Amino acid sequence: MSINYSEKIPNNVDLANNKTLQRALEHWQPHFLDWWRDMGPEDSTQFDVYLRTALRLDPKGWAHFDYVKMPDYRWGIFLNAAEPDRKIPFGVHQGEPAWQEIPGEYRSNLRRLIVTQGDTEPASVEQQRHLGLTCPSLYDLRNLFQVNVEEGRHLWAMVYLLHAYFGRDGREEGEALLARRSGDADNPRILGAFNEKTPDWLSFFMFTFFTDRDGKFQLSALAESAFDPLARSCRFMLTEEAHHMFVGETGVGRTIQRTCEVMQQHKMSDPADARKFGVIDLPTLQRYLNFHYSVTLDLFGADVSSNAATFFATGLKGRFEETKIGDDHQLNDAEYPVIQVGNGQLVTNHVSALNAINERLRDDYIKDTVAGVGRWNKIIEKHGIPFELKLPHKAFNRRIGPLSELRVNPDGQVITEAEWTQRHTEWLPSREDMEYVRSLMGRVIEPGKFANWIAAPARGINNQPVNFEYVRFN
């Protein structure tokens, strides 16, 4: 199906034949653009950026590349094609036809899920808005902007659902999504990690590796929803999300590569010496990793959650790759192991699998993350450097749920408050680390040039050369 770009809001949801909905969205659109101008990438409205835009929804045609000024980006509403006769894959309604409308009794829970997802999208744009001023290359600047416009489109995807299926309540939520601000004391974004700062490009790459990957798992769980329009929206969003994680994985990977090159060149035995040459030493990378990983683990919510059980049992939110799991998809008698606190120690308890839905999604996320970190370690290994990046223990630095009651070191040992106070800067970025990383952030905008702390990518975007003019400043 082709998308009609002469329409004010490009879409494949037949908006033209739903005047009320079209008017509601056309009313919201200028508010969105005001938000973009206020909170989108700083000083960027004049730039021509080589961006990907969805034109068709078939696998080969959904990514069209061209120069676009970001405020003119055609944020649209795209749903994956409907699966004919799709049946609900889990919960008490398993086997019934997927819902095209929302059953009244599930309205408020579904609204909450959609708003929570929707809120993360503009939040990350806000967190990243200053980064363009210190980009390590044109290639990276373009990738930042691509991520930003697509997060804007993800907001559109959720606002469409709110407008189309939740009436006046939905329209009010749509306005509130533009009113909250990341890190604002009075009106913050809903989830903790989306109120943290993204002050430098290392943080950006870690964020897109770890936190956009949380997005992948949340969207995957919602892509199983009995509410078919939500499932189809999330499936399309997942195709975009893959690029965000690519930006994170290769961004950190190129940082590691550059550090290793310098270490090899100078035959360094102490990794800390890398700073003398203006690159980011591996122990600092490990501390950034520890921070972003632990903050992101909190996003999955309480390890034992009756809300999560309700969302699952009623068919609103499934598990990662629900249909590939070989169980009864009901979980009434199943158990799941959860790490909890008992007598001041970490203990593994088996709890009702229904109540442990969050924990299971967190564990699926961890598996995916382990694989990515393994690929980073290959780069270090290839340079013959005896250093290994490690994911800290699941209970390390948690701020939500029972695990937040304990101090746990990266190896998973419970430690005293005094030891934490004394040693936490070995494990989490210190002020000095952050100042050092910030000191490396200059603005490199000559095509094909890269900041000293990061290696060039193996290839360009959309088969363009690495030295392509990915952004024109005018």
Ligand SMILES: [Fe+2]
């Ligand atoms: Fe997103």
Ligand SMILES: [Fe+2]
């Ligand atoms: Fe994303």
